[in-house]
Amino acid sequence: MSARKAIKLSGLVNAGKVIVTEPSGPSLLAQALQMQPEAAQDAPVVEPSLPAALPIQPSPSPLSGEPSSPSNVLQQVRLDTLYVSPYQPRTRMSDEAMDFLRASVDVLGITAPITVRPVAAPAGAAVLGEKASPTGQMFEIVCGHRRTEAARSLGLDTVPAYVRTLTDEEAEQLARLDNENSEPLCDFDRAKNFAAGKRKGLTQSRIAQEFGCSQALVSECLALLDLPPDFLQILERNPAAFSAKTGKVIRDLRLAYPENTAVIVEAVQRIADGKLDQKALRASVELRLQPVTATRNTHRRVVDKQGKTLFTLHLKPKERSVIVQCDQADADLDAIEALLRAALESAQQP
Amino acid sequence: MYRCSCKIPCNKSTTMWGFSMTQFQGVRARSAQEFSGYIGTARNFRLLSDKLRGTGAAPDSYQRLYIPADIRRVRCHELGIPQDVAASESGKVEAAGKAGFRRPKVINCRIPKGGVGKTTVAGNLAVGLAYFGHRVLLIDADPQASLTNLLGIDPSANIPAHIGTLLRRVALGEPTQVDQAVRAIHDEHMLDIIPCDITLANEAWLMGATGREFLFSRLLEQEAAFFSRYDVVLIDSAPGSSMLTTTMLVGSDHVLAVVTPESQAIAALEVLASNIADVKSALRAVELDVKILVNRFNSARRPHMDTLSFLASQYPGQIIETVVRDFIGFLREVSPEKIETNAPLLEKEPASIGARDIIDVTKSLIQQYDIRIAGHQQILRAA
Numbered sequence: 001m002s003a004r005k006a007i008k009l010s011g012l013v014n015a016g017k018v019i020v021t022e023p024s025g026p027s028l029l030a031q032a033l034q035m036q037p038e039a040a041q042d043a044p045v046v047e048p049s050l051p052a053a054l055p056i057q058p059s060p061s062p063l064s065g066e067p068s069s070p071s072n073v074l075q076q077v078r079l080d081t082l083y084v085s086p087y088q089p090r091t092r093m094s095d096e097a098m099d100f101l102r103a104s105v106d107v108l109g110i111t112a113p114i115t116v117r118p119v120a121a122p123a124g125a126a127v128l129g130e131k132a133s134p135t136g137q138m139f140e141i142v143c144g145h146r147r148t149e150a151a152r153s154l155g156l157d158t159v160p161a162y163v164r165t166l167t168d169e170e171a172e173q174l175a176r177l178d179n180e181n182s183e184p185l186c187d188f189d190r191a192k193n194f195a196a197g198k199r200k201g202l203t204q205s206r207i208a209q210e211f212g213c214s215q216a217l218v219s220e221c222l223a224l225l226d227l228p229p230d231f232l233q234i235l236e237r238n239p240a241a242f243s244a245k246t247g248k249v250i251r252d253l254r255l256a257y258p259e260n261t262a263v264i265v266e267a268v269q270r271i272a273d274g275k276l277d278q279k280a281l282r283a284s285v286e287l288r289l290q291p292v293t294a295t296r297n298t299h300r301r302v303v304d305k306q307g308k309t310l311f312t313l314h315l316k317p318k319e320r321s322v323i324v325q326c327d328q329a330d331a332d333l334d335a336i337e338a339l340l341r342a343a344l345e346s347a348q349q350p
Numbered sequence: 351m352y353r354c355s356c357k358i359p360c361n362k363s364t365t366m367w368g369f370s371m372t373q374f375q376g377v378r379a380r381s382a383q384e385f386s387g388y389i390g391t392a393r394n395f396r397l398l399s400d401k402l403r404g405t406g407a408a409p410d411s412y413q414r415l416y417i418p419a420d421i422r423r424v425r426c427h428e429l430g431i432p433q434d435v436a437a438s439e440s441g442k443v444e445a446a447g448k449a450g451f452r453r454p455k456v457i458n459c460r461i462p463k464g465g466v467g468k469t470t471v472a473g474n475l476a477v478g479l480a481y482f483g484h485r486v487l488l489i490d491a492d493p494q495a496s497l498t499n500l501l502g503i504d505p506s507a508n509i510p511a512h513i514g515t516l517l518r519r520v521a522l523g524e525p526t527q528v529d530q531a532v533r534a535i536h537d538e539h540m541l542d543i544i545p546c547d548i549t550l551a552n553e554a555w556l557m558g559a560t561g562r563e564f565l566f567s568r569l570l571e572q573e574a575a576f577f578s579r580y581d582v583v584l585i586d587s588a589p590g591s592s593m594l595t596t597t598m599l600v601g602s603d604h605v606l607a608v609v610t611p612e613s614q615a616i617a618a619l620e621v622l623a624s625n626i627a628d629v630k631s632a633l634r635a636v637e638l639d640v641k642i643l644v645n646r647f648n649s650a651r652r653p654h655m656d657t658l659s660f661l662a663s664q665y666p667g668q669i670i671e672t673v674v675r676d677f678i679g680f681l682r683e684v685s686p687e688k689i690e691t692n693a694p695l696l697e698k699e700p701a702s703i704g705a706r707d708i709i710d711v712t713k714s715l716i717q718q719y720d721i722r723i724a725g726h727q728q729i730l731r732a733a
Contacts, residue, residue: 005706006672006675006706006707007649007672007673007707008672008673009662009669009670010671012655012673017655018658019663020659020662020663021659021663023663023664023666028623028627029626029668031623032623032627
C-alpha cells in the first residue's frame with residue numbers, strides 16, 4: 001500500500017509545529033476519569049504512545065531580535081558617535097533610492113528611528129561623523145545605515161535611535177536580516193549574507209528559511225562567490241554589476257570556452273559599464289568566439305597591396321556558379337570579362 | 351464487466367447497472383500480505399493462504415482477492431495460534447476452574463458534537479480491524495443510522511431488531527434472540543453489524559426500566575457466548591446525550607472521542623467529561639478510558655495546528671499518535687442513490703492516503719487497547 005506517510009503528533013511536536021505548554025490544571029476530562037480512584041484495575045496495562053507530560057519545546061525563532069536586557073530606550077543620538085556595523089552587507093547604496101530617501105528625510109525628518117547598540121570604540125571602524133568625539137558613549141548602527149547616510153548628507157546633527165544592548169550575534173542577525181526588507185540587496189551583497197550563514201554551518205534550506213527566500217536563490221547567490229577573482233573584482237567595485245543569473249551564464253560560458261576567459265571578463269566589464277545588457281551576454285560572447293565559418297556561401301577576396309578589396313568571389317556550389325563581384329568603384333567590367341575569359345580558356349589546356 | 355467511473359485504480363468492476371460488484375469482497379495480495387504481517391514472497395503467501403483455506407489452488411488464483419477470514423488464518427498461523435482456535439466461533443475459556451467466555455474489547459465512538467466523523471471512523475476502524483484478522487461486531491446506536499447506511503444497508507428496509515430492541519428484551523426478561531439482529535458483512539463473522547433505524551429513537555420505555563444504565567452490560571453478560579465469538583465490539587453512539595448513550599457508555603471499556611481540530615469539537619470534550627462525571631458519580635463501578643482521535647486535519651491551516659497544540663497541551667498522553675487527514679475520498683464512501691454501493695473508504699480505496707491513516711490508527715489502537723485475536727496477545731511488527 002503506497003500512500004504518503006501519515007502525520008504523527010509527536011513528529012509535529014518535534015518539528016516545532018505543535019507547541020505543547022503545561023496546562024493550568026487537570027482537564028475536566030481527566031478529573032472526570034479520575035473520580036473513583038479505588039476501582040479495581042482489571043484492564044491490561046497499556047503503554048501510552050506519548051509520555052505523560054510532553055516536554056515544553058519553545059519553537060526556536062531565527063529572529064531573536066529581542067535584546068538580552070530589556071533596555072530599548074529611544075533617544076537622539078549624535079551622528080558623530082555612530083559607527084557603521086561591520087556586519088552591514090550593503091556595500092553601495094543606489095543613487096536614485098538615496099535621492100528619494102534624502103528628499104523624504106528633508107521634509108519629514110527620520111520617521112522610523114534607527115537601531116543602535118552601545119559599543120566601546122573599536123579600532124579602525126568607519127565613523128560616520130566628520131570628527132569623532134573621544135568622550136562620551138559610542139554606538140554602532142545595527143539597522144538604519146541608509147537613513148543615517150541621508151541624515152548626514154543633509155547636514156543633520158542627530159538622529160532618533162533605539163538604543164539596545166545586543167550581543168554580537170544578535171547584532172549580526174538583525175543587521176543582515178533587516179536589510180532584506182528595505183531596499184532589496186543586490187545579489188552579491190545577498191551572497192555575502194548567505195556566506196555568513198554557511199560559515200556557521202547552516203544548510204542552504206535553513207539559510208533560505210532564515211532570510212525568507214527560496215533555497216534556489218541561496219544556491220545561485222552562493223555560486224557567485226565561486227567565480228574567479230577577475231569577476232569578483234568587478235563585483236567588488238560595483239556590487240550591482242550583474243545578478244546571480246548572469247553568474248550562472250558566466251559559469252556555463254567558462255565551461256564551454258575554458259581558454260577564453262578573457263573574452264568573458266571583457267564582456268562582463270561591458271555589462272558593468274552599462275554598455276551591454278545582461279541578457280545579451282551569452283550571445284555577445286558566442287559571437288566573438290565562434291569561428292566565422294558559418295556560411296556555406298564562401299566569400300573569397302582578392303586584395304591589392306594595401307589590403308583593399310578588389311574583387312569578392314562568391315562560390316555557390318549548388319548552383320555551380322562563381323560570381324565575381326567587383327568592389328572597386330571604377331571597375332571596367334569589359335576589361336575584367338576579357339581577363340576572365342582568357343584565364344578560363346587557358347585553364348582548359350591540360 | 352465495466353470499469354467503474356471513478357479514476358482510482360482498483361480491482362473493482364461494475365455491472366451494467368453501475369453498482370460495484372466487488373465491495374466487501376476482499377483486498378489484493380499485496381495488501382493482504384501487509385495486513386497479515388507475513389514476511390516472505392508473494393508466491394509463498396498465496397500457497398500458505400490456499401493451504402490454510404483448505405481448497406486447492408485455482409488456476410488463476412494469481413489475481414484473486416483475500417477476504418478478512420483468509421488474513422485471519424494466515425495471521426494466526428504466523429502468531430502460532432492453533433487454527434481450530436482461530437476458526438472457532440465460541441471463545442470459551444477456563445479461568446480458576448470455572449468455564450467462562452472471553453469478553454471482547456468494547457470500544458464506544460462517542461463525542462457530543464455531531465459531524466466530526468464518528469461514523470466514518472467507526473466504520474473504517476471496524477474494516478481495518480477485520481482486515482487485521484480480528485472478528486468485529488459493529489453496533490449502530492445512533493437513530494440516524496449513518497453507520498448502517500455506510501455499510502450499504504438501507505435503514506428504511508426491514509430491520510427486524512436493533513440494539514434498542516435487544517436491550518428492551520433484556521429489561522423485560524424475554525429471550526434476546528441476538529442472531530435476529532445481526533447482519534453479516536464479511537464471511538465467517540469477520541465483520542458483523544447490528545444495524546438500526548429511526549425507531550431506535552423511541553427510548554421512552556428506557557425511562558421506566560429498572561437498572562436501565564446497566565442494560566447493555568447485562569446484555570453482554572447474558573449473551574456472553576454470542577459475544578465471545580468477536581474480538582472487538584465497536585459502537586457508534588449518537589451525538590446528543592440520551593439515556594441510550596449513557597447505557598451504552600456504562601457497558602463500554604474504552605471511549606474513542608473523535609474530534610476535528612476546531613474549537614467547537616474541543617468544547618465537546620468538556621461535555622463528554624461532564625457525561626462521564628455524571629455516570630461515575632451515579633454508578634461507582636464504571637471504569638472508562640478515553641482516547642482522542644483527531645480527524646479531518648489539514649496541515650496547511652494554521653488554526654488546525656494551533657488547536658492541535660492546545661489539545662496536546664490539555665490532554666497529554668490521551669491523543670492518538672496518528673492524525674487522520676482531511677481526505678476527499680471519505681466523501682466518496684456513500685452515495686444517496688445507490689445505498690448498496692456504500693462502503694467505508696478502506697474497502698473502496700485501500701491504497702489511498704485516508705486508508706493509510708486509518709490503518710495506522712488501527713495498528714495504534716490494537717496496541718493501546720491490547721486487542722487480541724482469539725484471546726491471544728499479538729506483537730505487531732513495526733511497519
